[in-house]
Amino acid sequence: MTKPAAWWRTAAIYQVYPRSFADGNGDGVGDVAGIRSRLGHLQDLGVDAIWFSPWYTSPMADAGYDVADYRDIDPIFGTLPEVEALIGEAHTLGLRVIVDIVPNHCSDRHPWFLAAVAAGPGSPERARFHFRPGRAVSPAERSEAPGDGPASSAAGGELPPNDWQSNFGGSGWTQVPDGEWYFHMFASEQPDLNWANPQVVEDFDDILRFWLDRGVDGFRIDVAHGLVKAEGLPDLASLQPGAGKPYEDQAGVHEIYRRWRSIADGYTATDPARERIFVGEIVGPDPEGFARYLRPDELHSAFNFDFLFCAWEAGRLRKVIDDTNASHALVGAPPTWVLSNHDVTRHVTRYGRLGDTGFGFDDRRHGVPSDVELGTRRARAAALLSMALPGGVYVYQGDELGLWEVEDLDDDLRQDPIWQRSGQLEHGRDGCRVPMPWSGRQPPFGFSGDGAVAAEPWLPQPAEWKDYTVEAQQDDPASMLALYRAALAIRPAFGDTPMTWQDSPAEVLTFGRGDLICVTNLSAQPVALPAGKVLLASGPLDDGRAPSDTTVWLRR
Ligand code: NOJ
Numbered sequence: 001m002t003k004p005a006a007w008w009r010t011a012a013i014y015q016v017y018p019r020s021f022a023d024g025n026g027d028g029v030g031d032v033a034g035i036r037s038r039l040g041h042l043q044d045l046g047v048d049a050i051w052f053s054p055w056y057t058s059p060m061a062d063a064g065y066d067v068a069d070y071r072d073i074d075p076i077f078g079t080l081p082e083v084e085a086l087i088g089e090a091h092t093l094g095l096r097v098i099v100d101i102v103p104n105h106c107s108d109r110h111p112w113f114l115a116a117v118a119a120g121p122g123s124p125e126r127a128r129f130h131f132r133p134g135r136a137v138s139p140a141e142r143s144e145a146p147g148d149g150p151a152s153s154a155a156g157g158e159l160p161p162n163d164w165q166s167n168f169g170g171s172g173w174t175q176v177p178d179g180e181w182y183f184h185m186f187a188s189e190q191p192d193l194n195w196a197n198p199q200v201v202e203d204f205d206d207i208l209r210f211w212l213d214r215g216v217d218g219f220r221i222d223v224a225h226g227l228v229k230a231e232g233l234p235d236l237a238s239l240q241p242g243a244g245k246p247y248e249d250q251a252g253v254h255e256i257y258r259r260w261r262s263i264a265d266g267y268t269a270t271d272p273a274r275e276r277i278f279v280g281e282i283v284g285p286d287p288e289g290f291a292r293y294l295r296p297d298e299l300h301s302a303f304n305f306d307f308l309f310c311a312w313e314a315g316r317l318r319k320v321i322d323d324t325n326a327s328h329a330l331v332g333a334p335p336t337w338v339l340s341n342h343d344v345t346r347h348v349t350r351y352g353r354l355g356d357t358g359f360g361f362d363d364r365r366h367g368v369p370s371d372v373e374l375g376t377r378r379a380r381a382a383a384l385l386s387m388a389l390p391g392g393v394y395v396y397q398g399d400e401l402g403l404w405e406v407e408d409l410d411d412d413l414r415q416d417p418i419w420q421r422s423g424q425l426e427h428g429r430d431g432c433r434v435p436m437p438w439s440g441r442q443p444p445f446g447f448s449g450d451g452a453v454a455a456e457p458w459l460p461q462p463a464e465w466k467d468y469t470v471e472a473q474q475d476d477p478a479s480m481l482a483l484y485r486a487a488l489a490i491r492p493a494f495g496d497t498p499m500t501w502q503d504s505p506a507e508v509l510t511f512g513r514g515d516l517i518c519v520t521n522l523s524a525q526p527v528a529l530p531a532g533k534v535l536l537a538s539g540p541l542d543d544g545r546a547p548s549d550t551t552v553w554l555r556r
Helices: 032-037 039-045 080-092 111-119 139-144 150-155 198-213 253-269 287-292 314-329 347-351 372-388 417-421 463-467 480-494
Strands: 012-016 049-052 069-073 096-101 173-175 181-183 218-221 277-280 392-396 508-513 516-521 533-537 550-555
Touching: 032 039, 032 080, 039 080, 039 480, 069 080, 069 198, 080 096, 096 198, 198 253, 218 253, 253 277, 287 314, 314 508, 347 372, 372 480, 372 508, 372 516, 372 550, 480 533
Parallel strands: 012 049, 012 392, 049 096, 096 218, 218 277
Antiparallel strands: 173 181, 508 516, 516 550, 533 550
8 A cells, every 4th residue: 555645745725814714702803713613614615724824912013924922822813722722623623733933023022122122232132133233324325315414414324224125115124213223024013033143043943842832733934035134234236137135045044944844853753644844935036946945854845926926828827837846846845836815916806807917015916907707717717727736735715715806995994014115005915805704695794703793894895795605605506615615525536646738729738647637728719628527617518618717627
């Protein structure tokens, strides 16, 4: 008998965004009690694991990605004992648990940062972060800035230490009252930690152990490419064209992940049936650089953003799939297939837009018209395509309901720091974080229970979602939910078998895996299907053929 593949190599992993999944206490914000009450949905859906976006103590400057205590739960979400109970309940249902770890930065309210600000320049407390004196304004700059008074010129250091920008817009540096500056790759409330400091390294060893001791099966690593900064923090303008960014993908990150791997493997060794894993959020490196994170003694897997932001176009998808398989084969790691997450425009909306789909903080194409019907048809086809490809697959909460990006939120409700930091130019990510609709015909659609006392959800849900609730879809065989359930039930049959492309017209993607075949028709015309028994189709067939924007699974 062949040894079963490690669970994470083929897993279907569901992302829960706690603030928007289910609200157990009726305050309008999702919480752990709500998640516990809805675990049955995930079991019925048929996923293997759940990844929880951060639920730690946080002032919520970036929806919890600004952590003030890595070992406790924010009161808005619940308590540590509730999370411990949730982990146990998930395991009882056969669902593994992955928690988000945010090691690149903490909150500016974390005791580490408060102590650093209080302790002053040159202190060991400041050495946990990237504090630097500012640059002085040059005489030329000063003559261009007549408003600059003599007091500041005497002090010096009026300018940020270098030209690094925040990913959320504006300078990457913020000044503290004594005049020093600290670097933050994201919001100013998210100071970057200094991973050259052994204390930081040891603290995170302990944080990993804390959660492993509570039974988690793995970690999703936020900004996994960003922890180590280039020596001397060189100006971007000083670098050769084509040189990578000095705050991304530095060689030193690999040492951190080897260390983390040995910690996780230590837990696995005592309980081999439950292999503890890491999935990295890695953005930026080329395919070889990406694969280096997935060497056998580093991370197990990483999100496939190339697939996520690929346009709905056969040639480009085929290339992304080939490149993905090739880069992962370099190190024997399983690919992952991702369509949406809490940072990107929901793929129903992306696929309903013409041309490139857009990924990332600055490419959301907010307001570009989208045809939801077209986007939904493609989202159904993409779901079956992604679930047929070899490796792991991610489902972001609401994908299984066919939710779209909510683009008409009132500006004064927007909470994503990108909105303010971009001078209200970038609308940010709130539109993919609108609370889940569960039941009923009126908001909050069961999100906050049925009680009349329930507060409004923290973001308003579209009235049209009355037809998109779990309740409305669960008995409808034509629904997105029925498609996801059916696909996830069949998917284990693909196993760990590699894929082989089959001959097909240029705009049709056809591949086999063992005795299963997946056909995705991206052309405008219906295409004939290969011989075999149809197991599942993302839409009705046309006289035995696959219509445009349809995926079909067959057994030969
Ligand atoms: C990536 C996370 O997915 C995103 O939501 C967050 O804003 C940034 N990292 C900063 O932590």
